[in-house]
Amino acid sequence: MTPINPNTARVQQPITTVIMECNHSLGFRESPPAVGERIFCFKCNVPRAITSKMPQWRYKCIVCHTARYFGGAELSAMTFASKHSITNHHTVNVYRGTELIETVGAHHSNGLQIPLDIPIKED
Numbered sequence: 001m002t003p004i005n006p007n008t009a010r011v012q013q014p015i016t017t018v019i020m021e022c023n024h025s026l027g028f029r030e031s032p033p034a035v036g037e038r039i040f041c042f043k044c045n046v047p048r049a050i051t052s053k054m055p056q057w058r059y060k061c062i063v064c065h066t067a068r069y070f071g072g073a074e075l076s077a078m079t080f081a082s083k084h085s086i087t088n089h090h091t092v093n094v095y096r097g098t099e100l101i102e103t104v105g106a107h108h109s110n111g112l113q114i115p116l117d118i119p120i121k122e123d
């Protein structure tokens with residue numbers, strides 16, 4: 001568990017965000033510490049107990065390795081993953097924290113084409 005120091009590492013995106021008793025948050029790339037554990041708060045400069053954990057929604061393209069992070073916004077993660085998949089014909093994995101939730105556009109890999117727009121006929 002390596003905390004991301006928000007003061008020095010702005011490039012790295014956290015996979016899980018933990019909220020501390022002081023209401024500050026800290027991002028973790030790998031497995032975050034458990035609720036109740038004390039970690040060092042970079043903003044208060046003292047150790048603080050963790051009160052809750054917030055896994056981050058993200059997608060990662062398995063073809064071009066594009067990754068985007070959406071915080072707690074599940075719907076945005078799903079929407080942008082689909083968009084990337086449709087636009088680039090890539091297969092995209094959607095994660096909640098470290099957990100794989102959905103694979104979008106897997107049909108692109110086996111050459112199957114699914115029409116995106118089905119015309120609606122009105123008489």
Ligand SMILES: [Zn+2]
Binds near residue numbers: 020022041042048
């Ligand atoms: Zn703090």
Ligand SMILES: [Zn+2]
Binds near residue numbers: 065090
């Ligand atoms: Zn891609």
